[in-house]
Amino acid sequence: xxxxxxxxxxxxxxxxxxxxxxxxxxxxxxxxxxxxxxxxxxxxxxxxxxxxxxxxxxxxxxxxxxxxxxxxxxxxxxxxxxxxxxxxxxxxxxxxxxxxxxxxxxxxxxxxxxxxxxxxxxxxxxxxxxxxxxxxxxxxxxxxxxxxxxxxxxxxxxxxxxxxxxxxxxxxxxxxxxxxxxxxxxxxxxxxxxxxxxxxxxxxxxxxxxxxxxxxxxxxxxxxxxxxxxxxxxxxxxxxxxxxxxxxxxxxxxxxxxxxxxxxxxxxxxxxxxxxxxxxxxxxxxxxxxxxxxxxxxxxxxxxxxxxxxxxxxxxxxxxxxxxxxxxxxxxxxxxxxxxxxxxxxxxxxxxxxxxxxxxxxxxxxxxxxx
Amino acid sequence: xxxxxxxxxxxxxxxxxxxxxxxxxxxxxxxxxxxxxxxxxxxxxxxxxxxxxxxxxxxxxxxxxxxxxxxxxxxxxxxxxxxxxxxxxxxxxxxxxxxxxxxxxxxxxxxxxxxxxxxxxxxxxxxxxxxxxxxxxxxxxxxxxxxxxxxxxxxxxxxxxxxxxxxxxxxxxxxxxxxxxxxxxxxxxxxxxxxxxxxxxxxxxxxxxxxxxxxxxxxxxxxxxxxxxxxxxxxxxxxxxxxxxxxxxxxxxxxxxxxxxxxxxxxxxxxxxxxxxxxxxxxxxxxxxxxxxxxxxxxxxxxxxxxxxxxxxxxxxxxxxxxxxxxxxxxxxxxxxxxxxxxxxxxxxxxxxxxxxxxxxxxxxxxxxxx
Numbered sequence: 001x002x003x004x005x006x007x008x009x010x011x012x013x014x015x016x017x018x019x020x021x022x023x024x025x026x027x028x029x030x031x032x033x034x035x036x037x038x039x040x041x042x043x044x045x046x047x048x049x050x051x052x053x054x055x056x057x058x059x060x061x062x063x064x065x066x067x068x069x070x071x072x073x074x075x076x077x078x079x080x081x082x083x084x085x086x087x088x089x090x091x092x093x094x095x096x097x098x099x100x101x102x103x104x105x106x107x108x109x110x111x112x113x114x115x116x117x118x119x120x121x122x123x124x125x126x127x128x129x130x131x132x133x134x135x136x137x138x139x140x141x142x143x144x145x146x147x148x149x150x151x152x153x154x155x156x157x158x159x160x161x162x163x164x165x166x167x168x169x170x171x172x173x174x175x176x177x178x179x180x181x182x183x184x185x186x187x188x189x190x191x192x193x194x195x196x197x198x199x200x201x202x203x204x205x206x207x208x209x210x211x212x213x214x215x216x217x218x219x220x221x222x223x224x225x226x227x228x229x230x231x232x233x234x235x236x237x238x239x240x241x242x243x244x245x246x247x248x249x250x251x252x253x254x255x256x257x258x259x260x261x262x263x264x265x266x267x268x269x270x271x272x273x274x275x276x277x278x279x280x281x282x283x284x285x286x287x288x289x290x291x292x293x294x295x296x297x298x299x300x301x302x303x304x305x306x307x308x309x310x311x312x313x314x315x316x317x318x319x320x321x322x323x324x325x326x327x328x329x330x331x332x333x334x335x336x337x338x339x340x341x342x343x344x345x346x347x348x349x350x351x352x353x354x355x356x357x358x359x360x361x362x363x364x365x366x367x368x369x370x371x
Numbered sequence: 372x373x374x375x376x377x378x379x380x381x382x383x384x385x386x387x388x389x390x391x392x393x394x395x396x397x398x399x400x401x402x403x404x405x406x407x408x409x410x411x412x413x414x415x416x417x418x419x420x421x422x423x424x425x426x427x428x429x430x431x432x433x434x435x436x437x438x439x440x441x442x443x444x445x446x447x448x449x450x451x452x453x454x455x456x457x458x459x460x461x462x463x464x465x466x467x468x469x470x471x472x473x474x475x476x477x478x479x480x481x482x483x484x485x486x487x488x489x490x491x492x493x494x495x496x497x498x499x500x501x502x503x504x505x506x507x508x509x510x511x512x513x514x515x516x517x518x519x520x521x522x523x524x525x526x527x528x529x530x531x532x533x534x535x536x537x538x539x540x541x542x543x544x545x546x547x548x549x550x551x552x553x554x555x556x557x558x559x560x561x562x563x564x565x566x567x568x569x570x571x572x573x574x575x576x577x578x579x580x581x582x583x584x585x586x587x588x589x590x591x592x593x594x595x596x597x598x599x600x601x602x603x604x605x606x607x608x609x610x611x612x613x614x615x616x617x618x619x620x621x622x623x624x625x626x627x628x629x630x631x632x633x634x635x636x637x638x639x640x641x642x643x644x645x646x647x648x649x650x651x652x653x654x655x656x657x658x659x660x661x662x663x664x665x666x667x668x669x670x671x672x673x674x675x676x677x678x679x680x681x682x683x684x685x686x687x688x689x690x691x692x693x694x695x696x697x698x699x700x701x702x703x704x705x706x707x708x709x710x711x712x713x714x715x716x717x718x719x720x721x722x723x724x725x726x727x728x729x730x731x732x733x734x735x736x737x738x739x740x741x742x
Contacts (some may be wrong), residue, residue, distance in 0.1 A: 092647075269510060269516070272514075311441065342714070366387070
């Protein structure tokens with residue numbers, strides 16, 4: 001067990017998710033203060049933690065509501081929040097109905113980019129005798145979802161505003177393509193500005209002024225105030241951070257709050273060490289440099305997880321001189337924390353060398369019915 | 372919904388796992404018959420399905436016991452089997468104790484490659500007042516775990532046989548490095564033969580004859596009878612198969628029994644289609660050719676999932692001429708089915724156009740305690 005890890009964690013089988021609660025608190029506070037100081041509404045994305053415990057802390061610090069990627073997340077989060085956004089096209093009868101079935105004291109919004117999605121959602125809303133808010137999703141360069149033209153976005157907003165059961169609330173975009181480190185973000189942000197400004201002019205000309213202009217993504221988080229017109233931010237990863245976030249410059253190594261606790265299970269093959277965190281604990285999310293592997297030890301950043309199979313991670317000892325023994329416990333910072341969290345059911349929170357509490361990752365999975 | 376899919380699946384939100392029960396039955400039967408016809412004991416690996424429902428079917432068809440990668444799998448599978456193998460080093464006090472705590476009517480075996488693992492397991496076995504069987508793991512070319520020298524393996528077997536609480540049962544190896552298609556397996560299998568024959572001679576000379584010689588891995592499955600000395604096989608993936616299994620030649624495309632049902636959620640960006648199966652449904656497991664993407668449509672093998680984010684899969688329509696609409700449902704054959712299953716909680720079994728049953732993926736996750 002690493003020195004600063006509480007000894008009572010020895011009762012927990014690895015691989016396990018361990019959260020440094022002081023770092024989590026710092027991350028939560030820093031973003032809440034950034035949003036407040038720039039007059040931006042904060043609607044954090046829960047896909048990163050999927051935990052009512054963390055969501056409730058975000059809300060206590062001033063978040064106006066929560067952002068979800070799945071109906072499961074929206075269902076679970078409606079227990080702690082009265083305002084949830086599904087930042088995902090609510091396509092498919094089952095998805096639309098689950099969203100509309102969220103208990104009505106909770107306000108529900110969905111982001112969408114097609115009339116088909118709007119029609120299906122409107123039908124579900126009317127059947128459930130409720131109103132569902134809509135953000136029209138614009139593509140501002142990510143090229144994943146979102147209407148690619150402003151004309152199309154305005155037409156969709158008009159369609160929504162004329163559809164019973166739906167209320168046009170605003171526009172949403174996701175600048176997930178801007179992942180470069182801070183100094184190089186300038187050009188990308190400038191073209192984002194231009195595109196957004198033009199879009200907002202057209203919405204105003206069409207007499208469909210968006211009440212909310214919602215942007216997301218942790219890598220660009222700290223520069224949102226430079227983009228005129230944005231009223232709301234939806235960062236997710238900032239609660240824990242990870243290797244990818246460090247690489248974009250949006251946080252430092254010391255801001256990484258979540259690690260995968262893993263045990264050395266074999267040193268039999270000379271020149272390598274096997275830990276019990278493989279694909280089914282870390283995921284296979286890449287860094288830009290393929291040679292950077294799939295995770296990095298918190299206390300020995302020179303040591304990376306260079307190869308994996310389902311339950312095996314191969315540590316490349318590199319130049320570290322470190323020669324661990326079978327049974328030694330290490331902390332791995334994953335490349336992409338959202339994926340690592342999605343693979344577990346519980347998190348263990350430590351503070352000051354003590355295991356303070358655990359909490360369920362209650363919104364993990366899909367919550368699908370048995371038949 | 373694809374034509375042959377039951378309409379009652381429309382009530383299930385995608386992404387969802389759908390199993391073609393006729394194909395599953397065929398896959399189960401084919402391997403059971405192969406094992407029986409060659410006098411090989413079959414101890415299927417449950418990591419692929421993590422489902423008591425599928426495990427029970429394997430046992431009804433003559434499997435002598437089950438193979439597990441995690442204690443969670445072993446705990447859950449002890450409900451349907453009286454003989455479970457943990458084919459994973461039982462390192463760490465929590466892991467050893469959980470394994471030893473499996474109700475004692477179920478026989479428990481563990482594969483290990485170090486004296487440290489043996490000592491920890493023996494202590495847990497004695498504390499639980501039970502005997503645990505041991506396979507000594509040999510490295511025969513995979514270079515992941517396993518004693519790299521036969522001398523080391525014999526010494527470890529002797530240590531185990533002299534340790535209270537443990538019984539030396541046999542040797543295990545995993546030829547997971549032999550992944551090439553069938554005709555090219557010859558050389559690799561020949562060097563495996565040679566290594567195994569030499570190892571068995573040494574165990575006999577040392578008066579430690581292994582009662583069981585256990586080999587694994589679906590890619591080499593159909594040639595196990597060519598390797599003299601093997602008494603037991605531990606294939607996993609054969610129940611469902613996947614793109615990687617097809618690529619090794621161990622099955623055909625028509626043997627793929629599991630697909631990820633997914634919905635087209637956006638066609639907004641010209642030239643691409645977005646489905647709701649991304650990294651959190653398919654995993655990011657690679658094919659040998661990086662351009663082959665992360666999954667392939669069952670009914671349109673020319674269409675692949677070329678890029679992904681957490682909940683988005685981008686379909687490359689390629690030369691298919693197919694232009695799906697928002698709301699269309701597709702079936703994706705994943706690259707690596709074991710990873711796709713680990714991301715869900717329930718499977719839906721269809722037969723003859725009917726939704727016959729669903730079952731829980733009960734051994735998914737880690738089953739870790741709350742504190």
